[in-house]
Amino acid sequence: MINHRAIKVIYQNEMTRFFHTLFQSIASPVISTALYFVVFGSAIGSSINSIEGVSYALFIVPGLTMLSVLTQSVSNASFGIFFPKFTGTIYEILSAPISFYEALIGYVGAAASKSMILATIILITASFFVDLNIAHPIWMVAFLVLTCISFSLFGFIIGLWAGNFEKLQVVPILIITPLVFLGGSFYSVSMLPPFWQTVTMFNPVLYLVSGFRWSFFEVSDVSVTTSLAMILIFLLICFTLIAWMFKTGYKLKE
Amino acid sequence: MSSIVSIKNLSKTYDSGFEALNSINLDINKGEILALLGPNGAGKTTLISTICGIISPTSGSVSVDGNDIIKDFRKTRKIIGLVPQELTLGAFDKVWSTVNFSRGLFNRKKDDAYLKKLLKDLSLFDKKDSELRTLSGGMKRRVLIAKALSHQPKILFLDEPTAGVDVELRKDMWKIVRKLKSSGVTIILTTHYIEEAQSIADRVGVINEGELLLVEKTKTLMERLGKKQLIVELKEKAYQLPETLNKYKLELNEDGSLITYTYNAKDGGTGISKLLGAISEAGLVVKDLQINESSLEDIFVNLVKKL
Structure with a gap:
């Protein structure tokens, strides 16, 4: 029997935290998105030719959204589970009649929901700067949901693994941000020299951004099926890792 | 239960x-x-x-x-x-x-x-x-x-x-x-x-x-573990316990005013009346009596010390 009430209260509790800091939660992505549009879209973008028939300001919308979604998913989910571990309140989760997976649904579900809300806000902000037409809305939502969930899972792993605040912040800053910037968020991979094109192929974020961008403009660096497959593989890896952590009680139970 | x-x-x-x-x-x-x-x-x-x-x-x-x-x-x-x-x-x-x-x-x-x-x-x-x-x-x-x-x-x-x-x-x-x-x-x-x-x-x-x-x-x-102590306060200080009292395992405090007798309340005879008789026979005058019951704390400290 699934303890649905526990999932619900964990989810609600996490969402309450989000709404308590609503201004911070929303203001920072909105402001940074607006800044990117002013700098890249209007100032620099006007002197850049359109990429594969898409104006530069429009071209960066999916990448910009992914940048926020990825960093926020990881930081929200990692913080969500790290904090109870840090303060000790996790004793309640561990002593409650709930399985690790139910707790996971609550925490990761909340982190993914926050990222979805954020993505929606960013896209709305973007629509004030550019004329946004989404070619495949259903695929767009599918890519977004899958990305939010898989990176929230990844964040959950980071939160479990991190022993201190430093480690908690290192991953988003040193791994996620570089991967997003180098994953073709702000340029088409075809603009790179061949060697760097090959290197970029090893960057998982490339596949996310490419697939997501395809759902907007039908323009992509790699095929959509490859993008989808890569996201699913990443999701599977995160899930396997979490399953192993739960089975062994890694960093949760002694 | x-x-x-x-x-x-x-x-x-x-x-x-x-x-x-x-x-x-x-x-x-x-x-x-x-x-x-x-x-x-x-x-x-x-x-x-x-x-x-x-x-x-x-x-x-x-x-x-x-x-x-x-x-x-x-x-x-x-x-x-x-x-x-x-x-x-x-x-x-x-x-x-x-x-x-x-x-x-x-x-x-x-x-x-x-x-x-x-x-x-x-x-x-x-x-x-x-x-x-x-x-x-x-x-x-x-x-x-x-x-x-x-x-x-x-x-x-x-x-x-x-x-x-x-x-x-x-x-x-x-x-x-x-x-x-x-x-x-x-x-x-x-x-x-x-x-x-x-x-x-x-x-x-x-x-x-x-x-x-x-x-x-x-x-x-x-x-079971509760020991009791009878503390006898003497009217005049004794500098040494009389030999006749040796068999009672008594303790005399430093200034000689108090005699402590430790016994187990569960034992049939506590030996108190005999002791008091022996004390007066030895020529000591009793001023006051006090009984201490050992608390769980004493029991606990004893247990932990023993093992």
Whole structure:
């Protein structure tokens, strides 16, 4: 029997935290998105030719959204589970009649929901700067949901693994941000020299951004099926890792 | 009396190699108050944490109300409430929302009337909309108790409930504990305050270095190990005990004004009247008499010292 009430209260509790800091939660992505549009879209973008028939300001919308979604998913989910571990309140989760997976649904579900809300806000902000037409809305939502969930899972792993605040912040800053910037968020991979094109192929974020961008403009660096497959593989890896952590009680139970 | 918690050969060795529990066997009776006594690091918290599911045992088993704590963890945890030793609470949650959160975690339907009464009993109701970080230490402790009771558990674990708690809260707490006991709740508490274990517990278990040294009815324990002391105050100081008194194993204090006679109240003859006769025969004049009963604390210190 699934303890649905526990999932619900964990989810609600996490969402309450989000709404308590609503201004911070929303203001920072909105402001940074607006800044990117002013700098890249209007100032620099006007002197850049359109990429594969898409104006530069429009071209960066999916990448910009992914940048926020990825960093926020990881930081929200990692913080969500790290904090109870840090303060000790996790004793309640561990002593409650709930399985690790139910707790996971609550925490990761909340982190993914926050990222979805954020993505929606960013896209709305973007629509004030550019004329946004989404070619495949259903695929767009599918890519977004899958990305939010898989990176929230990844964040959950980071939160479990991190022993201190430093480690908690290192991953988003040193791994996620570089991967997003180098994953073709702000340029088409075809603009790179061949060697760097090959290197970029090893960057998982490339596949996310490419697939997501395809759902907007039908323009992509790699095929959509490859993008989808890569996201699913990443999701599977995160899930396997979490399953192993739960089975062994890694960093949760002694 | 039927047992509600049954612990069999429970051992726990931490990854560091520290052996916190060494083959513990213990049956906790339904409806009793059991006090676990032991010095810091004795394994009290490890034992409680294992039963509650926070720590995985290395070997052995625990069943709660007939269910295994690992295989049937949903059934066992649902009837257990835990008040941890540390004041572990979120900072920004409000009192009302945090007790509702706890109730939900334990898969209980919302029940505002019950929670309202619970907060009132704990003198927390007027703080129900306060953020947890704004509360004093004592209030936080009350919130932890409210959280532990939010799902109406049948078994309540109180880990060092009176550590750093003022007199008023301590009194309130024991009032609540007694009330819970009368409603049939089984209570297990760990404490350093031995007088409290003595006054509130039906049984006392003594743990040291991961081993359960003994579990005994508080009264029996006091009787079995309870030594009494007769202190005789002399009118005139004696510089040495007369030889005629040698067979009584007496102690004379430094300035020679007090003679201490230690005896066991359970022994048939205490030998007091003979001793008093011998004292006056030896020419000493008794000014006053005093009898000290050894407390649980003395018993405890003796036990731990011996092993």
